[in-house]
Amino acid sequence: MPVTAYILLCRTADQERVRAALAGWEGVEVGAAHVRGLAVVAVTPDEAAADAMRERLAGLPGVREVVPVGHYTEEDWDDPATNGVQR
Amino acid sequence: MKETQAATWTAASRREFIKQMALAFAGGVLTGHWIRGAEPAEAGLAWHKAPCRFCGTGCGVLVGVRNGRVVAVQGDPENPVNRGLLCAKGYHAGLALYGRDRLTTPLIRRNGRLEPATWEEAIDRIARELLRSPSTFAFYGSGQWTICEGFAVMKFMKGGLGNNHVDPNARLCMASAVVGMLTTYGVDEPSGCYDDFDAADTVILWGNNMAEMHPVLWSRIVDRRTRGERVEIIDVATRRTRSTEEADHYIEFRPQGDLAIVNGICHLLIRSGRYDRAWVERHCHFRKGPDAEGEPMTFEEFARWLETYTPEYVVKVAGVRSDQLQLLADRFADPTRRVLSLWCMGVNQHTRGTWMNNLLYNVHFLSGKFGKPGSTAFSLTGQPSACGTCREVGTLAHALPGGRLVANEEHRRQCEELWKLPPGRIPAKPGYHAVAMFDALARGELTGIWIQVTNPAQSLPNLHKLADRLRERFVVVSDVYPTATTELATVVLPSAMWVEKNGLYGNSERRTQQWFRLVDPPGQARDDLWQVIAVARRLYELGHPGMKDRDGEFLFTYKDEQGRPLEIWKWEVFRQVNVSRLMYEEYRPFTEMKRYCLAPYEELVKARGMRWPVVKDATGRWRETARRFVEGEDPFVQPGRGVEFYWGKLRDGKAFIWARPYEPPPEVPDDRYPFWLCTGRVLEHWHTGTMTRRVPQLHRAMPGAYVELHPEDAARLGIRTGDRVRLRTRRGELVLPAWVGGRSTPARGSVFVPFFAEEALINRLTLDAFCPLSKEPDYKKCAVAVEKV
Numbered sequence: 001m002p003v004t005a006y007i008l009l010c011r012t013a014d015q016e017r018v019r020a021a022l023a024g025w026e027g028v029e030v031g032a033a034h035v036r037g038l039a040v041v042a043v044t045p046d047e048a049a050a051d052a053m054r055e056r057l058a059g060l061p062g063v064r065e066v067v068p069v070g071h072y073t074e075e076d077w078d079d080p081a082t083n084g085v086q087r
Numbered sequence: 088m089k090e091t092q093a094a095t096w097t098a099a100s101r102r103e104f105i106k107q108m109a110l111a112f113a114g115g116v117l118t119g120h121w122i123r124g125a126e127p128a129e130a131g132l133a134w135h136k137a138p139c140r141f142c143g144t145g146c147g148v149l150v151g152v153r154n155g156r157v158v159a160v161q162g163d164p165e166n167p168v169n170r171g172l173l174c175a176k177g178y179h180a181g182l183a184l185y186g187r188d189r190l191t192t193p194l195i196r197r198n199g200r201l202e203p204a205t206w207e208e209a210i211d212r213i214a215r216e217l218l219r220s221p222s223t224f225a226f227y228g229s230g231q232w233t234i235c236e237g238f239a240v241m242k243f244m245k246g247g248l249g250n251n252h253v254d255p256n257a258r259l260c261m262a263s264a265v266v267g268m269l270t271t272y273g274v275d276e277p278s279g280c281y282d283d284f285d286a287a288d289t290v291i292l293w294g295n296n297m298a299e300m301h302p303v304l305w306s307r308i309v310d311r312r313t314r315g316e317r318v319e320i321i322d323v324a325t326r327r328t329r330s331t332e333e334a335d336h337y338i339e340f341r342p343q344g345d346l347a348i349v350n351g352i353c354h355l356l357i358r359s360g361r362y363d364r365a366w367v368e369r370h371c372h373f374r375k376g377p378d379a380e381g382e383p384m385t386f387e388e389f390a391r392w393l394e395t396y397t398p399e400y401v402v403k404v405a406g407v408r409s410d411q412l413q414l415l416a417d418r419f420a421d422p423t424r425r426v427l428s429l430w431c432m433g434v435n436q437h438t439r440g441t442w443m444n445n446l447l448y449n450v451h452f453l454s455g456k457f458g459k460p461g462s463t464a465f466s467l468t469g470q471p472s473a474c475g476t477c478r479e480v481g482t483l484a485h486a487l488p489g490g491r492l493v494a495n496e497e498h499r500r501q502c503e504e505l506w507k508l509p510p511g512r513i514p515a516k517p518g519y520h521a522v523a524m525f526d527a528l529a530r531g532e533l534t535g536i537w538i539q540v541t542n543p544a545q546s547l548p549n550l551h552k553l554a555d556r557l558r559e560r561f562v563v564v565s566d567v568y569p570t571a572t573t574e575l576a577t578v579v580l581p582s583a584m585w586v587e588k589n590g591l592y593g594n595s596e597r598r599t600q601q602w603f604r605l606v607d608p609p610g611q612a613r614d615d616l617w618q619v620i621a622v623a624r625r626l627y628e629l630g631h632p633g634m635k636d637r638d639g640e641f642l643f644t645y646k647d648e649q650g651r652p653l654e655i656w657k658w659e660v661f662r663q664v665n666v667s668r669l670m671y672e673e674y675r676p677f678t679e680m681k682r683y684c685l686a687p688y689e690e691l692v693k694a695r696g697m698r699w700p701v702v703k704d705a706t707g708r709w710r711e712t713a714r715r716f717v718e719g720e721d722p723f724v725q726p727g728r729g730v731e732f733y734w735g736k737l738r739d740g741k742a743f744i745w746a747r748p749y750e751p752p753p754e755v756p757d758d759r760y761p762f763w764l765c766t767g768r769v770l771e772h773w774h775t776g777t778m779t780r781r782v783p784q785l786h787r788a789m790p791g792a793y794v795e796l797h798p799e800d801a802a803r804l805g806i807r808t809g810d811r812v813r814l815r816t817r818r819g820e821l822v823l824p825a826w827v828g829g830r831s832t833p834a835r836g837s838v839f840v841p842f843f844a845e846e847a848l849i850n851r852l853t854l855d856a857f858c859p860l861s862k863e864p865d866y867k868k869c870a871v872a873v874e875k876v
Binding site for chain 1: 102105106109110111112113114115116117118151158159160161162171172173174175178179181182303306309310312313314315783784787788
């Protein structure tokens with residue numbers, strides 16, 4: 001289950017709205033807040049879900065940009081590689 | 088105790104620990120209150136600094152290593168480049184090491200098939216082929232070479248074989264910027280730095296989709312708005328992109344029209360008298376002519392020459408509106424406004440890329456918007472060490488390390504002296520540049536080539552003429568994964584990658600960054616640096632005279648603290664010695680000749696990179712330089728000069744403003760090929776995708792190539808997203824799925840195709856016309872026919 005840390009760039013005025021939207025999201029936790037935005041971490045079942053999570057976060061009203069800052073994938077490390085890569 | 092505790096953790100508790108660690112880290116980055124060492128330690132997990140493996144931004148990453156494997160990557164909050172931020176590629180950089188099909192054993196082609204071989208066989212085979220015809224062998228590398236890898240190749244080829252046929256793939260991306268700067272102020276690399284991104288009032292993107300190509304630097308600008316700062320963004324482009332979404336103004340121009348636009352701005356500035364006369368008189372000369380030398384002209388002659396570029400003319404040629412041209416001129420004319428110009432491939436991959444670079448400096452010089460915080464012209468770089476290796480080491484057909492030129496007798500003598508070579512070893516004639524190099528291979532004038540850290544069978548233009556002929560030559564490819572180029576190879580050498588080796592990179596803002604080897608390469612993969620030294624040693628054993636210095640010692644002789652030669656051609660010795668450090672200190676004196684002055688290795692170990700020139704200040708501390716040529720910042724600027732271009736061609740501290748005209752593109756749409764074709768990169772993939780397509784997350788996010796169309800063109804042709812579309816140029820054809828109304832929207836009458844996908848080689852269609860000064864090909868415009876299949 002990958003763990004991904006993000007900064008959601010959003011204005012202070014939008015932060016409550018973003019927090020409220022995230023409140024019901026499974027595996028998502030909001031951390032520090034700052035005038036620049038919110039620190040968020042997401043635990044997802046697999047990497048495909050992590051991709052989808054990023055898209056969901058980017059689509060939240062008030063979020064100007066989703067900036068990933070860390071990715072912890074140790075538990076999935078044995079299965080990266082080239083599945084589906086056409087050569 | 089810790090290990091016991093860790094061993095008894097449940098997966099859930101460990102995940103919760105990682106989650107809280109990640110949250111604390113993100114919060115620290117966000118608030119700027121991250122304290123080194125404050126993050127909770129986890130048993131067996133060690134964090135180390137490194138620069139990111141991918142683009143030229145040079146972000147710092149922290150690499151988490153456990154049990155000899157990279158298990159996590161996070162942005163380095165202490166690195167001033169990215170302050171903890173990363174992009175999608177960067178935070179997956181660790182995964183790029185672990186693709187299932189990593190090359191792990193040398194391969195030699197026998198009876199048409201690549202078969203496993205020993206290192207001894209592979210090295211011997213290469214050395215004997217080189218010995219057979221050393222003067223017809225070429226070396227092709229990249230801006231992903233570490234500094235020392237590039238330096239070793241230069242010493243091996245130019246200092247050892249006496250052969251100047253060395254060129255990098257940076258020829259395909261940065262050469263126009265290099266020649267632009269050389270012809271403008273006499274020396275390569277920018278004056279400004281990323282600090283200017285934090286201070287500009289207006290940021291102008293010239294054909295540059297920063298949001299996808301340099302996303303962390305883009306975040307740095309966008310982030311200012313989040314803090315309530317007013318920063319205006321003007322996107323001057325041929326395609327609406329993610330960058331356009333944040334722009335205040337989008338100015339769409341006809342391909343090649345950029346030349347006319349910048350001249351048009353200059354014309355308006357002078358016509359209205361709103362240029363910085365004092366700055367120009369103090370710091371500039373005027374020059375005319377198509378070449379790199381030119382002839383002098385006066386300001387009055389320059390002003391008259393610009394009279395062609397009336398708004399009416401620019402509107403006609405470039406397809407912009409006159410109010411858009413006036414808007415740009417107004418920004419430069421405003422004496423209080425800090426203006427930052429940014430560009431990358433859109434300007435450089437251009438049949439007049441050098442001119443376009445010159446013109447961008449023109450407008451900044453005329454407006455005096457140069458050398459001040461937030462006001463500069465800044466060329467972004469595509470690769471992590473295009474600057475550090477290709478440009479500073481000078482891994483180019485005409486160059487020598489430290490800004491020296493092979494055609495200059497004094498420069499050759501200086502390099503021969505530093506390399507302890509007999510006089511006359513380095514030939515005076517420049518070698519083949521990239522496009523000419525592969526043409527010469529196709530013709531048989533070159534008989535062999537060694538390719539490291541790049542994938543020319545996918546990235547060169549007009550590919551169809553190349554592939555079959557390459558199979559007939561002796562081709563050595565050092566790489567980490569199978570690629571389109573290894574398919575053509577005679578010998579494949581498995582390479583170590585990124586933190587599997589010691590290294591140094593130099594980024595876009597002159598920042599040199601060092602890292603240590605953190606994990607072992609897989610199988611028998613070995614450093615590119617070692618490979619070059621091993622072949623050199625084999626040539627030495629076979630009696631090639633060039634592999635000896637003037638004292639008869641092996642070319643790559645380094646000694647331990649007791650003065651004993653280190654047998655670094657032996658892998659087991661190489662792995663025990665930090666050859667990167669030894670070679671870097673050999674290289675540093677070269678950097679002093681043109682006042683690049685790179686920092687000592689040990690200083691770089693301590694720092695998150697240092698921007699050159701790095702010199703000792705009065706207190707004995709090594710001090711970096713934020714802005715070059717600026718008094719008070721650059722130690723080589725004389726007091727009282729303000730700005731001094733101390734490598735200016737006339738040696739009077741002044742730069743050139745060039746009269747460079749608009750010139751039509753080499754190929755334009757017509758009845759048969761009615762669209763423009765533009766190619767480029769995408770956020771998720773690094774160049775030809777050989778690493779990032781091995782990362783499942785990135786591959787899933789962008790699994791294949793596509794052709795983007797304008798919705799009106801698509802409707803007219805009856806094409807919808809997902810339909811198969813045939814693209815046909817005078818050089819080849821390709822069928823791709825359409826993407827309409829997706830991430831970006833090309834201008835009406837044009838299409839865009841990314842080049843990352845090996846199964847859809849768009850460069851079979853692109854033009855190989857290049858800038859006559861920089862020799863950089865134009866991948867951004869050619870004529871194409873588009874039809875639904």
